[in-house]
Amino acid sequence: MNYLIPLMVIIPILCALIVNVIGEKNRTTRLLSILVGIAIPVIALVAVPGVQYFGGHNPSLIGSMLPASLNGTLASMYNTGIVYVFSDFERIFIFIMGLVAFLAVLTYFTEKKEISGPYLYLIFMGLAAVTALMLSDDIFNMYVFFEITALAQVGIIIATNTDDNYEIALKYLIIGSIGGPMLLLGIGFILGTIGSLNITDIAYVINHNLVDPLSPGLVIGFVLILFGWFYVSGLPPFHTIKSAVYSKARPNGAAILQGFSVMCMLAFGIALIRIFHHMPYFNQLLVLFAIIAMVLSVSMAAMQWDFRRMIAFLAVGELGFVALGMGIGTELSLTAALFQATNEILISALLFIGFGTVYYLTKTSDTRKLGGLISVNSTMAIMVLLGGFAMAGVPPFNGFMSKLMLVQSAFDAGYPELALIAIFVSITIFFTFVKAFHTIYLQPRPKDLKFAHETIPKEALFAVGVLLVVCLILGLCPWIVTNVFSSFVGGLI
Amino acid sequence: MVVMDVQLASLFCAGALVIIGLFAVIFIDNIIKKIIGIAFIEEGANLFLIALGYKAGGVVPIFMPGMNASWFAANSAYPLPQALVLTSIVIGASTLAVMLALAMVLYRKHGSLSAREIMGDEE
Amino acid sequence: MSLYDSFLDSIKGMRSKLKNDPATMDNVSGALAAEITVIVSLLLSALLMSHVNMFASVFLVIILAVLLISNMPLAPKIKREQDDSLEKMSFYIIVTLGVLVAVIYWGLKYV
Numbered sequence: 001m002n003y004l005i006p007l008m009v010i011i012p013i014l015c016a017l018i019v020n021v022i023g024e025k026n027r028t029t030r031l032l033s034i035l036v037g038i039a040i041p042v043i044a045l046v047a048v049p050g051v052q053y054f055g056g057h058n059p060s061l062i063g064s065m066l067p068a069s070l071n072g073t074l075a076s077m078y079n080t081g082i083v084y085v086f087s088d089f090e091r092i093f094i095f096i097m098g099l100v101a102f103l104a105v106l107t108y109f110t111e112k113k114e115i116s117g118p119y120l121y122l123i124f125m126g127l128a129a130v131t132a133l134m135l136s137d138d139i140f141n142m143y144v145f146f147e148i149t150a151l152a153q154v155g156i157i158i159a160t161n162t163d164d165n166y167e168i169a170l171k172y173l174i175i176g177s178i179g180g181p182m183l184l185l186g187i188g189f190i191l192g193t194i195g196s197l198n199i200t201d202i203a204y205v206i207n208h209n210l211v212d213p214l215s216p217g218l219v220i221g222f223v224l225i226l227f228g229w230f231y232v233s234g235l236p237p238f239h240t241i242k243s244a245v246y247s248k249a250r251p252n253g254a255a256i257l258q259g260f261s262v263m264c265m266l267a268f269g270i271a272l273i274r275i276f277h278h279m280p281y282f283n284q285l286l287v288l289f290a291i292i293a294m295v296l297s298v299s300m301a302a303m304q305w306d307f308r309r310m311i312a313f314l315a316v317g318e319l320g321f322v323a324l325g326m327g328i329g330t331e332l333s334l335t336a337a338l339f340q341a342t343n344e345i346l347i348s349a350l351l352f353i354g355f356g357t358v359y360y361l362t363k364t365s366d367t368r369k370l371g372g373l374i375s376v377n378s379t380m381a382i383m384v385l386l387g388g389f390a391m392a393g394v395p396p397f398n399g400f401m402s403k404l405m406l407v408q409s410a411f412d413a414g415y416p417e418l419a420l421i422a423i424f425v426s427i428t429i430f431f432t433f434v435k436a437f438h439t440i441y442l443q444p445r446p447k448d449l450k451f452a453h454e455t456i457p458k459e460a461l462f463a464v465g466v467l468l469v470v471c472l473i474l475g476l477c478p479w480i481v482t483n484v485f486s487s488f489v490g491g492l493i
Numbered sequence: 494m495v496v497m498d499v500q501l502a503s504l505f506c507a508g509a510l511v512i513i514g515l516f517a518v519i520f521i522d523n524i525i526k527k528i529i530g531i532a533f534i535e536e537g538a539n540l541f542l543i544a545l546g547y548k549a550g551g552v553v554p555i556f557m558p559g560m561n562a563s564w565f566a567a568n569s570a571y572p573l574p575q576a577l578v579l580t581s582i583v584i585g586a587s588t589l590a591v592m593l594a595l596a597m598v599l600y601r602k603h604g605s606l607s608a609r610e611i612m613g614d615e616e
Numbered sequence: 617m618s619l620y621d622s623f624l625d626s627i628k629g630m631r632s633k634l635k636n637d638p639a640t641m642d643n644v645s646g647a648l649a650a651e652i653t654v655i656v657s658l659l660l661s662a663l664l665m666s667h668v669n670m671f672a673s674v675f676l677v678i679i680l681a682v683l684l685i686s687n688m689p690l691a692p693k694i695k696r697e698q699d700d701s702l703e704k705m706s707f708y709i710i711v712t713l714g715v716l717v718a719v720i721y722w723g724l725k726y727v
Contacts, residue, residue, distance in 0.1 A: 168700070174706070175706065178713075216721070219721055222720065223720045227712070237705070237708040240699075281723075291661055295658075298653060299651075299654050299691065302650040303650050303691060303695050417661070417663045424660075428652075431649050432649065
């Protein structure tokens with residue numbers, strides 16, 4: 001029994017409940033949050049790969065206890081309980097998400113003197129939920145944890161004091177209430193057709209032709225889950241609301257929100273690929289939506305004045321690259337997609353926290369009113385610039401490596417047009433970023449620019465620095481993660 | 494007299510609930526009515542799930558001492574959807590609570606419940 | 617005097633006209649970048665069709681060229697369609713859901 005696997009979910013939930021209660025006691029709350037923030041990545045690093053059967057429902061053990069009439073049937077093979085699978089693949093993502101959550105909590109502490117217990121509760125609850133999403137092999141369990149994540153995301157925006165945050169929160173909930181139940185209905189159709197919720201079981205049944213792979217129930221289930229996946233990951237038509245949500249959160253909150261979205265997208269995307277890769281035109285559909293996501297989000301980002309909205313659109317657009325890799329569907333492209341997702345969590349956290357310091361200093365996010373901020377702290381400006389390079393795909397950063405892999409895989413698969421689209425979109429990302437960087441940091445400072453704070457907190461510098469170093473390490477030695485991903489993908493397709 | 498299959502009737506009802514709910518969410522301007530529509534969608538999904546596990550003449554899926562295992566396996570209703578719906582109801586209730594709270598806050602801020610006024614084109 | 621006033625008025629009129637013209641939004645470089653990105657990726661996506669059928673692809677490119685030229689400032693239109701109003705968002709969401717369900721469910725029967 002590997003107790004560390006369930007503990008990865010239990011510890012953040014426990015911490016969330018405790019900080020919610022003792023939120024007033026500043027010191028204890030801070031200490032506990034930082035401890036848990038460190039504990040999650042560490043546990044992810046040291047935990048031994050394994051499988052956790054909740055309730056002791058190991059099918060190989062209870063198979064012998066079933067009535068004789070069920071022996072040898074499909075039902076005796078099904079996993080009856082929730083199963084968590086932990087392998088090196090999950091290790092990487094949980095480690096990175098834990099790291100981002102830790103840095104976000106750290107920067108949150110410097111932003112405000114009075115820390116709020118409920119806000120930390122939301123962060124840790126969301127962290128627990130996405131960890132469970134990543135680990136879980138049960139599609140309904142994933143749905144439940146996704147809904148918890150969505151509520152935590154809404155809570156994180158409600159907890160900020162920006163304009164219109166309540167409106168955006170309610171919009172997200174209303175739109176989520178179309179997307180979420182569709183996902184649930186899709187899961188219901190699969191349950192009705194196959195009789196199990198365990199993804200391994202479902203994939204086994206479909207791959208061995210025990211049900212008609214194109215039966216109406218499965219097809220409708222596929223459509224609804226695909227639609228739910230768009231909602232989960234913020235692909236079009238959900239990209240506007242997702243980017244609005246990111247732009248309304250605090251910088252540290254936005255970093256976490258994007259991490260949550262990437263984790264949800266990956267968990268459900270992998271489930272989709274495992275269950276439905278046999279569907280005709282599956283890959284073409286994903287590629288279509290990936291292109292729409294990249295083009296619409298990035299072109300919207302290019303037209304924004306508000307730099308928070310701009311990064312939010314860029315972050316959503318980057319998810320299009322992940323979807324593109326999943327859509328091309330070769331081993332190399334899937335590896336590239338997973339690598340891109342890893343980079344996306346890191347880089348957007350870097351940019352959200354880094355540009356967040358601009359908002360911290362001036363309390364405005366309108367680039368027309370900003371300028372000359374490089375004189376405040378040039379280290380931060382340079383680190384943000386390098387982070388932007390990483391996002392646009394400039395060597396030697398990780399974004400370059402993953403996009404190179406993606407472009408290469410598109411060429412190998414015989415679709416040079418996709419490679420060209422990816423390159424063009426990257427160029428626009430580069431342009432957008434450099435333009436925003438120039439207006440914020442380099443152009444002469446407007447006379448009426450007022451400062452709310454004089455200096456940037458050290459913790460934000462530390463957080464951005466750590467993220468940049470991780471980006472650089474992944475850019476110089478991508479095999480640390482890509483070897484794991486390619487072996488994981490090898491088992492997937 | 495036409496005796497309709499209970500399961501089929503439930504499935505139709507679930508579909509109707511989802512479609513009515515979607516209609517309300519999209520076309521009705523009042524936020525509270527939109528939220529009621531959302532509740533319809535959620536309940537439709539729940540009813541759909543619970544109808545999947547229906548078995549005509551089935552027994553409660555609790556294995557009591559003294560029951561014949563094979564008879565139980567052949568006659569009990571499918572228990573999984575019931576467990577799912579329980580969870581799903583809880584999620585729906587919490588989402589609903591957050592939405593209603595937000596509607597209250599927005600009503601105090603804008604003095605109106607019209608979605609077009611509150612969440613329309615602001616830029 | 618009156619000549620000067622009418623001159624001023626005409627300048628003001630021109631300026632307000634220019635303000636409403638979508639081609640002269642203040643973020644010109646961003647709009648141009650968006651425009652070029654959209655056009656390039658639309659044309660490249662049309663070229664993707666050549667994997668299915670060469671003639672369809674050529675046909676699509678020609679149609680796209682006509683459509684793009686006749687609707688030229690695309691960027692403001694794209695921006696207008698993706699603002700934060702709930703109505704537009706839910707409209708596109710429902711359209712996507714409907715199209716997905718219809719195309720995949722009825723389409724796959726003939727595969």
